[in-house]
Amino acid sequence: MVKPYGDLYLDTRRALLATEDAQTAGMMARQLLCHASGKSQEFILAHRELYAPEETVSAVEEGCRRLLAGEPLAYVLGEWEFYGLSLRVTPDVLIPRDDTCAVTELAIRQGLFLQQDPRILDLCCGSGCIGLAIASRVKDAKVTLADLSREALAVAKENTSRNRLTGRVRCVQADALGLPAPFLGKFDMIVSNPPYVTAAEMEALPTSVRDYEPSMALYGGEDGLDFYRAIAEHYTAALKSGGYLCFEFGMGQGDSVCRILEENGYTILERTRDYNERERAVLAQYGRKED
Numbered sequence: 001m002v003k004p005y006g007d008l009y010l011d012t013r014r015a016l017l018a019t020e021d022a023q024t025a026g027m028m029a030r031q032l033l034c035h036a037s038g039k040s041q042e043f044i045l046a047h048r049e050l051y052a053p054e055e056t057v058s059a060v061e062e063g064c065r066r067l068l069a070g071e072p073l074a075y076v077l078g079e080w081e082f083y084g085l086s087l088r089v090t091p092d093v094l095i096p097r098d099d100t101c102a103v104t105e106l107a108i109r110q111g112l113f114l115q116q117d118p119r120i121l122d123l124c125c126g127s128g129c130i131g132l133a134i135a136s137r138v139k140d141a142k143v144t145l146a147d148l149s150r151e152a153l154a155v156a157k158e159n160t161s162r163n164r165l166t167g168r169v170r171c172v173q174a175d176a177l178g179l180p181a182p183f184l185g186k187f188d189m190i191v192s193n194p195p196y197v198t199a200a201e202m203e204a205l206p207t208s209v210r211d212y213e214p215s216m217a218l219y220g221g222e223d224g225l226d227f228y229r230a231i232a233e234h235y236t237a238a239l240k241s242g243g244y245l246c247f248e249f250g251m252g253q254g255d256s257v258c259r260i261l262e263e264n265g266y267t268i269l270e271r272t273r274d275y276n277e278r279e280r281a282v283l284a285q286y287g288r289k290e291d
Contacts, residue, residue: 003057006048009033012064019068028073032063035077070207083133087159092151094217096129100193102274103248103281104133107191110244110283111138118188121146121238123231124176126217128156128169130191135165144184146174149216177230180238188240193248194227196220201250224250228257232264239286244269246283254279 003011009029016025034041036059037052063076074080074095080087082096083104089095107130111120117140122131125145135143145156150173157171174181176194197205197218220226228247239245245266249257258268266284274280
């Protein structure tokens, strides 16, 4: 059944009010309609009386049903924007979140001051959002996206092509809990948003996260710190002398993560907060900080 674009938007927004506040329901309805129709928000506003094709109506209604069942909007759309990049997302990877802009900005700022043609490793890369954002801003950087999940690497590889960064970005399989493979070589900086959800927190995750996002990208061990210990202990061997390690961490984990870094010979250079003023990321240098 065909409907005018205006009615389709209002019907979708009204349905989503069952689970969302008015502002969020309107935002989700707009994004769903734009994605399903291939039209811009400006076009839809200017042509509210124009009838949407039946396939568009069906796609919007199916998307709305998925949203009401608790599926995140990013998975319904199959894409998400992060740091100005359009990224493909599937349930094989975490949805890029604004929180991760903190570690991304920290890494980009440091990356701009590295030696010419720096090598940067995005470990536990998922969709590749951090490493690709770095590559898009640090124009001479050679970035390696690494993850244990082959499915996640397939998404990261697609996002590399999607953003036309294949010339400077490669995707490889690597286990962050193990020793780095010799073929990886040495890096000027390693950046990582590893799994850091504790066992207790896994039980309390919202349905939209627990039932849809990949648990292997969330669970960081009983205390949430398994990956920080392993990366600081093992992946330091993959850093050049004086290299940098940049971590995202969960709420309240900052002191513990910094302690792990210091115990493994790192000097803490900067701790920073996300947009919600929660401490979220740290930059450290291996060895003594140069004066």
